[in-house]
């Protein structure tokens with residue numbers, strides 16, 4: 001091989017590798033925008049599907065494994081029904097106890113300019129049966145989740161709830177109470193609000209396949225314990241109908257917002273710090289001296 005051919009060969013090699021590098025650079029410089037672009041492309045594709053848009057509001061903390069399954073599943077499920085939707089994950093990033101109800105209030109505030117109805121949706125409950133209908137609930141709230149009759153209250157309680165309401169219905173009852181830090185009972189209080197407003201709450205009809213073919217539960221109680229402690233006078237206070245707190249007074253700080261896609265599913269992730277009113281709800285925080293059941 002003469003020195004000239006060696007030179008040309010080296011030049012070609014150099015050229016080839018610099019082309020490769022610039023292609024790689026082009027790809028990597030594209031990718032930061034890719035997620036956002038895909039996000040809006042998916043939203044556009046839905047634009048001919050009727051006048052309504054559903055906000056899927058997911059109160060959330062530390063459940064990314066479940067979210068990886070939930071988001072693509074609910075996105076496909078709703079696309080098959082041609083339900084225009086946006087998934088909002090409201091991620092509680094403060095050090096307070098989990099407050100599902102307040103997160104839903106915040107989710108409504110952050111979605112109401114783009115959506116005209118909402119689903120309160122737990123991340124660990126996947127709808128399976130295509131007959132579960134997520135369309136606009138114009139005749140009153142629609143309780144999608146399989147109900148369990150609660151004889152004491154004469155209405156059904158949620159078992160990991162899915163409830164659809166229009167924006168107006170949600171606002172009429174002032175959203176959910178902000179008193180429920182830790183797990184439980186906020187759904188009962190919300191049912192009391194809806195009963196007082198004389199809403200007609202409907203449930204899925206003609207679904208005979210049973211709970212297990214209707215929904216899939218991802219939650220495993222043995223792996224992830226729920227915070228069911230009752231601190232201070234929390235037990236008594238949260239059994240009462242709360243006429244004070246709700247959508248109008250929920251206090252929070254929006255820390256950041258990220259647009260992500262999980263498989264093809266676009267998700268808006270809002271990182272939110274809730275703010276506790278300590279005189280009203282001293283049980284919002286686990287502290288060493290805080291473990292007494294009541295005052």
Ligand SMILES: *[C@@H]1O[C@H](CO)[C@@H](O)[C@H](O)[C@H]1NC(C)=O
Nearest residue numbers: 081130131132133134135136
């Ligand atoms: C859901 O209900 C609406 C009307 O309430 C109906 O038009 C639509 O076809 C239903 N969708 C499914 C998948 O059953």
Ligand SMILES: *[C@@H]1O[C@H](CO)[C@@H](O)[C@H](O)[C@H]1NC(C)=O
Nearest residue numbers: 138139140197198199200201
């Ligand atoms: C509930 O349904 C009843 C009977 O269909 C109707 O008269 C009433 O106006 C409805 N209430 C609301 C709040 O939509």
Ligand SMILES: *[C@@H]1O[C@H](CO)[C@@H](O)[C@H](O)[C@H]1NC(C)=O
Nearest residue numbers: 244249251277278279280281
């Ligand atoms: C906390 O709750 C009390 C009692 O309802 C109320 O008077 C006070 O204004 C609230 N504080 C804040 C900062 O919202």
